[in-house]
Amino acid sequence: MSAGRWRGWLEQGSNRLLALLAPGPAACLLCGRQAAAPGPQEAQQSHVRRQPLCRGCREAIPWIEAINCYCCGRTIRCPDCVRRGGAAFVWSRSAVRYDASMRAWLAAYKYRGEERLEPLFAEMLEPVLQRMTAELLRRLETSPKRAAVVADVAGRQLPAAAIAACWDGIAYVPVSTARLRERGFNQAQRMAALLGRRYGIPVLPLLVRTRHTLKQSGKSRWSRLRDMQALFDAAPEAGERLARLRQSRAKARQGPDSPRTAWRPGPDAPHAARRPGPDASPAAWRPDAGEPSAKGQPLRLLLVDDIYTTGSTLDGCADALRRISDLPIEIYGLTWARA
Amino acid sequence: MRGWVYTVARGAESEAWATVVPKLDQAYWAQQRELRRESAGAGSGDELRMLVYEHSLPLGAALTAAELYNDAEQGRRHAGAGIGQQERLARSIAEAQRRLAAEGVGAVADLRRASRDGAARLGSGYLGAGHQGAAATGAAETIAAGIVRLRYTEPGSAPVPEIGRRDALGEPLRQAAEAAAALLRGRALLHEEAIALLTNAGIATPGSWGWDAVLQLAALQRCSGLRLCAAVAAQEDARGWLRRLRPQHRLQCRRCGSGREQLRRTRCAACGDACAYCEACLNMGKARACGLLVLGGAVPAASSSQGAVSGASDSLGSGRGASITDALVFESSDLNRMSEARASHGVAAFGAASGAVASVAAEAAADAPLQRWGLSPAQRAATVAALAFMLERQALALSSGAAPVLSAPSPAFLAARDRASRDFLLWAVTGAGKTEMIFPLIEAALRRGGRALVATPRRDVVLELDPRIRKAFPEARVTTLYGGSPQRWERGQITLATTHQLLRFAGAFELVIVDELDAFPYHGDPMLHAAADRVCTPGGTRILLSATPPPSLQREVRKGRLAHARVPVRYHRHPLPEPAVLAVPAVRALCKERRLPRRLTTALRESLERGAQIFVFVQRIRDVGPLVALLRAAGLQAAMAGTSSKDEARTETVQAFRQRAVRLLVTTTILERGVTVPRSDVFILDADGPLFDASSLVQMAGRAGRAADDPHGRVYFCSPARSRAQHAAIRQIREMNKLAKRRGYLIADDAPQRRKK
Numbered sequence A: 001m002s003a004g005r006w007r008g009w010l011e012q013g014s015n016r017l018l019a020l021l022a023p024g025p026a027a028c029l030l031c032g033r034q035a036a037a038p039g040p041q042e043a044q045q046s047h048v049r050r051q052p053l054c055r056g057c058r059e060a061i062p063w064i065e066a067i068n069c070y071c072c073g074r075t076i077r078c079p080d081c082v083r084r085g086g087a088a089f090v091w092s093r094s095a096v097r098y099d100a101s102m103r104a105w106l107a108a109y110k111y112r113g114e115e116r117l118e119p120l121f122a123e124m125l126e127p128v129l130q131r132m133t134a135e136l137l138r139r140l141e142t143s144p145k146r147a148a149v150v151a152d153v154a155g156r157q158l159p160a161a162a163i164a165a166c167w168d169g170i171a172y173v174p175v176s177t178a179r180l181r182e183r184g185f186n187q188a189q190r191m192a193a194l195l196g197r198r199y200g201i202p203v204l205p206l207l208v209r210t211r212h213t214l215k216q217s218g219k220s221r222w223s224r225l226r227d228m229q230a231l232f233d234a235a236p237e238a239g240e241r242l243a244r245l246r247q248s249r250a251k252a253r254q255g256p257d258s259p260r261t262a263w264r265p266g267p268d269a270p271h272a273a274r275r276p277g278p279d280a281s282p283a284a285w286r287p288d289a290g291e292p293s294a295k296g297q298p299l300r301l302l303l304v305d306d307i308y309t310t311g312s313t314l315d316g317c318a319d320a321l322r323r324i325s326d327l328p329i330e331i332y333g334l335t336w337a338r339a
Numbered sequence B: 001m002r003g004w005v006y007t008v009a010r011g012a013e014s015e016a017w018a019t020v021v022p023k024l025d026q027a028y029w030a031q032q033r034e035l036r037r038e039s040a041g042a043g044s045g046d047e048l049r050m051l052v053y054e055h056s057l058p059l060g061a062a063l064t065a066a067e068l069y070n071d072a073e074q075g076r077r078h079a080g081a082g083i084g085q086q087e088r089l090a091r092s093i094a095e096a097q098r099r100l101a102a103e104g105v106g107a108v109a110d111l112r113r114a115s116r117d118g119a120a121r122l123g124s125g126y127l128g129a130g131h132q133g134a135a136a137t138g139a140a141e142t143i144a145a146g147i148v149r150l151r152y153t154e155p156g157s158a159p160v161p162e163i164g165r166r167d168a169l170g171e172p173l174r175q176a177a178e179a180a181a182a183l184l185r186g187r188a189l190l191h192e193e194a195i196a197l198l199t200n201a202g203i204a205t206p207g208s209w210g211w212d213a214v215l216q217l218a219a220l221q222r223c224s225g226l227r228l229c230a231a232v233a234a235q236e237d238a239r240g241w242l243r244r245l246r247p248q249h250r251l252q253c254r255r256c257g258s259g260r261e262q263l264r265r266t267r268c269a270a271c272g273d274a275c276a277y278c279e280a281c282l283n284m285g286k287a288r289a290c291g292l293l294v295l296g297g298a299v300p301a302a303s304s305s306q307g308a309v310s311g312a313s314d315s316l317g318s319g320r321g322a323s324i325t326d327a328l329v330f331e332s333s334d335l336n337r338m339s340e341a342r343a344s345h346g347v348a349a350f351g352a353a354s355g356a357v358a359s360v361a362a363e364a365a366a367d368a369p370l371q372r373w374g375l376s377p378a379q380r381a382a383t384v385a386a387l388a389f390m391l392e393r394q395a396l397a398l399s400s401g402a403a404p405v406l407s408a409p410s411p412a413f414l415a416a417r418d419r420a421s422r423d424f425l426l427w428a429v430t431g432a433g434k435t436e437m438i439f440p441l442i443e444a445a446l447r448r449g450g451r452a453l454v455a456t457p458r459r460d461v462v463l464e465l466d467p468r469i470r471k472a473f474p475e476a477r478v479t480t481l482y483g484g485s486p487q488r489w490e491r492g493q494i495t496l497a498t499t500h501q502l503l504r505f506a507g508a509f510e511l512v513i514v515d516e517l518d519a520f521p522y523h524g525d526p527m528l529h530a531a532a533d534r535v536c537t538p539g540g541t542r543i544l545l546s547a548t549p550p551p552s553l554q555r556e557v558r559k560g561r562l563a564h565a566r567v568p569v570r571y572h573r574h575p576l577p578e579p580a581v582l583a584v585p586a587v588r589a590l591c592k593e594r595r596l597p598r599r600l601t602t603a604l605r606e607s608l609e610r611g612a613q614i615f616v617f618v619q620r621i622r623d624v625g626p627l628v629a630l631l632r633a634a635g636l637q638a639a640m641a642g643t644s645s646k647d648e649a650r651t652e653t654v655q656a657f658r659q660r661a662v663r664l665l666v667t668t669t670i671l672e673r674g675v676t677v678p679r680s681d682v683f684i685l686d687a688d689g690p691l692f693d694a695s696s697l698v699q700m701a702g703r704a705g706r707a708a709d710d711p712h713g714r715v716y717f718c719s720p721a722r723s724r725a726q727h728a729a730i731r732q733i734r735e736m737n738k739l740a741k742r743r744g745y746l747i748a749d750d751a752p753q754r755r756k757k
């Protein structure tokens, strides 16, 4: 018997064995029913690809497809943003409307502690991050030729490299130490970590919560805002971290086109700092890349949280960061839900 | 959480403890030392010394290390001295870390690495030269802000004046610990659940001490047998003969018994480790490797009728004199059956002479004013058998001295034997009236000062049972537990609970009645079986109620290994309708050809004409709609509807069916149990299908003929072929009818009616 035939048999056998061992159709993460691929009726850009969801749960997601407030990404025109005037963050976008089913999902994850939902929450942030980046590129682009390219690509999907080039880092809203100890995790940090690992954007612990607030409901809007301002502070090493980030980004932007190692989610990179592959030179995606001085370029950060309610949390956090940075810094909010 | 591990030594003997409030432990042991000094005289050289590992550990590791140390000490006492105490502790810590870390429970590589790093850090931490030197010179402890960096406490070197005093702990703390331990008897609660229970009971934390101190002191003093352990921990896995020789350690949820498949490791901010939590019982709160599980001691065996519930037993005993005089007349067959059950029981004491059995049975009869409950002869006979079993168990528990404590580790085979001798199966046909039969059992348990638990699978059954129980036992404290129940932390003499609530108890009830253990959600859920398994006190009794016991139990019954009593007849004393078999093609074929066979339409028409409500059962939800359409087209002239678990208007549809606005209802097995409609016939389509086993066929057939004024409902098994399950179901029904006839339970001149088809 020839070796080739043996090999064929072995392969056949092992394939059969693998088929036996392979799990059946995946179960929906939320309800356990059989998972289904996204249907044609779902918007092109807003769906969950990797995490198993059944049709019912898929269709229950109230994606925010069109916004009516440039500042906070709300689906309706909002008086909050008009009244507040200048916020410490540039603008903010959210993935979904915070309706009853999303409330239930968040409760399962955050309060009941079903941490297996984590990758789902992080993945739901991806479409909105895609769109935010495209929007940012469009707004910042001055050369009409490149603007056309951007508009064309953004209509489909931006490569991960473009997203990585656009954002210098990801910060997240902290929870108090007592909460952290009780819950065992900070949902904003976990989402930020997964997102950072996916796109190769560094995730930085920059903020701390200075005290433990009671539940927000039952306070007037203004007292809530006032509370928030004093609630967050920059972490002790935040200034140093920002400076280091600024340096490494400037070097990456201005240095010669060095060969880049293929990016893969390595286990040893909790705050993934490696860059994505060379499918498009990241620097080329940087709209303000041509500017001469590294010092003058603002550091562009994402600030991740689970829910955007009044914007005061994001505002408080962004304010704390801007206070410690003597160089320009732009902060954009990215939240899972918009209340 | 993170905790500390330390040893306390006196002479050559030592034991290890883990704690999250080192301040308390220090104060406690310092006080113990003072007490010893006073009684033995100073300088006797036999003083307590404390050795504390200076770094905190994830709590699970600290607790496991203490357990390992103590296990090793037990062995060492026999084997003689070996390595030093310090090194023994270090080894225990390293081994604890290894057991908790080595397993890849849903872990990704970096999490595993994090654990490994932890272990490495540890290895160097303890045995570092600096520490050893300090220990060798017997350096005194230093205490800074509650963080312990203490190595040895030597005689006369306690520099902290506070804890040297005898009253450092204070009487209020001691009292709180004792009260807490008493309240937590029979409970298995997560840390925050235990605190919620204690707060709810109105206990206050004394002075500057918190709840952790109260629990820790209770554990140190072993108040009421209370123990603290990690909610998820490495357990010895002794399955298989090979394993028994070389035991493996697997992570397991100590609350629900789930293994690695149900555990998930995540980077945990509470302990800083890659820490596992249990997904199986997550609905009841998060059990994690760095979280505490508080195990209260077992509820002590109730002693005779001078129980804690004398008030209740008085009221129950009213009319007792009369009930003794008109005590039951025992049919000899009943007594024989009972002694048979007992002789085959496997426990030596139960093989007693039949005279003893008779006396116990007579006692049961005298003790229970059964008359009050208006039972049928068949119900009564089965109840008496169950009562006799229960009393015998109790007598046995009392005679064998103090009940074993739950926390005492018992070999697996002993536990299994106790399990086998503890269960009693009440096999009552559908419509036998099993609820009435549990009342006398509960009554008997209460009269002895015991507590009773009735566990049913569904919340609606609990809510329905609640008023009936309260009415039957107006003096007793009744606690009704289900998800979101306001009585969650209360404990009554009678507890009604859905199955999941059982997870919060261990060794708590003298009498446990488990309803429908063959049904969802028990069915195929080892977690719930494990929970139902340990809620009994060591000497208690577990009564299993079922119309269709699972095959494993039926086998035990046949082999004579399971005590049981059958109730072969319905409360109205008519036989069960025997299913007729109709050859009908599969539903899918019917829908495809859009044609119903005449023999089916004829049978349906006959049922409608005799005024019956018709249940039509199908295998799958997707068959419901097409079949309703097909039946509507068949010209039967009756209102029809379909429903399934996916039907949002299910309650309304079933209501319409009950009120006869709908005459024919197509449904799946969701209505297999529980729904009783007085005058009804049952058609089971695709009766040979894989989703209908013998039990569900018997249950569905049991919908027919439930009312006394229409006891002969009709049941049809419609299928292209006859399956084994159909045969088994028909055999079960016939056997019960035969038994009912032989025992004379049937109403005269009412032989099982057979229709020819």
Ligand SMILES: [Zn+2]
Pocket (backbone or CB within 6 Å): A028, A029, A030, A031, A032, A033, A053, A054, A055, A056, A057, A058
């Ligand atoms: Zn689903």
Ligand SMILES: [Zn+2]
Pocket (backbone or CB within 6 Å): A069, A070, A071, A072, A073, A074, A077, A078, A080, A081, A082
């Ligand atoms: Zn707005």
Ligand SMILES: [Zn+2]
Pocket (backbone or CB within 6 Å): B253, B254, B255, B256, B257, B258, B278, B279, B280, B281, B282, B287
């Ligand atoms: Zn569990």
Ligand SMILES: [Zn+2]
Pocket (backbone or CB within 6 Å): A184, B001, B058, B268, B269, B270, B271, B272, B273, B275, B276, B288, B289, B290, B291
């Ligand atoms: Zn932990």
